[in-house]
Amino acid sequence: AQSVSQHNHHVILSEAASLELGCNYSYGGTVNLFWYVQYPGQHLQLLLKYFSGDPLVKGIKGFEAEFIKSKFSFNLRKPSVQWSDTAEYFCAASSGGSYIPTFGRGTSLIVHP
């Protein structure tokens, strides 16, 4: 079965620290990859997406992610986090046969000022 795994369930950082959240997927074939963010009390917002082409994807708010096909990974990074990045982050994937993405369990990020 297709699945998405996020290895970090809770991450606590200080402001200005660098961030990397892991995401692995188990899809075969062509895959579309996403990172969503959910700020406290709000709905999901798309941070960035990868469909094809350059494996290094830049998204909003200074986030980026790198697609490494050989590792089935799509890790999210940010060089310097801010307090306002405190949120829950979800990795998701969809493939040609699935039009609604499958989500990972999410990573709760807390950034201390």
Add this chain to the structure above:
Amino acid sequence: EAQVTQNPRYLITVTGKKLTVTCSQNMNHEYMSWYRQDPGLGLRQIYYSMNVEVTDKGDVPEGYKVSRKEKRNFPLILESPSPNQTSLYFCASSRDNRLTFFGQGTRLTVV
């Protein structure tokens, strides 16, 4: 404005009392889905629909029903809610497998 609208946003109900959470999209999307979000479990798909009158079970369909009588609406029905269905529910729609729009969420509490 393109959007997915869920109602209600918040609902408290009692065990066994049938309820419906509505979902409507104005983008003429074929694909719609319901998720529930629980702490530590992420978003799990309940049901999805590929088009009008075409629905299928997701990962956690037990205790839920859906219908897709028209393209824009995809209501989630709980015939006999139980406390383990207390959760945050999201409706989603997409035109293809590349971009999904989410509703604002419905926080349901079953007591």
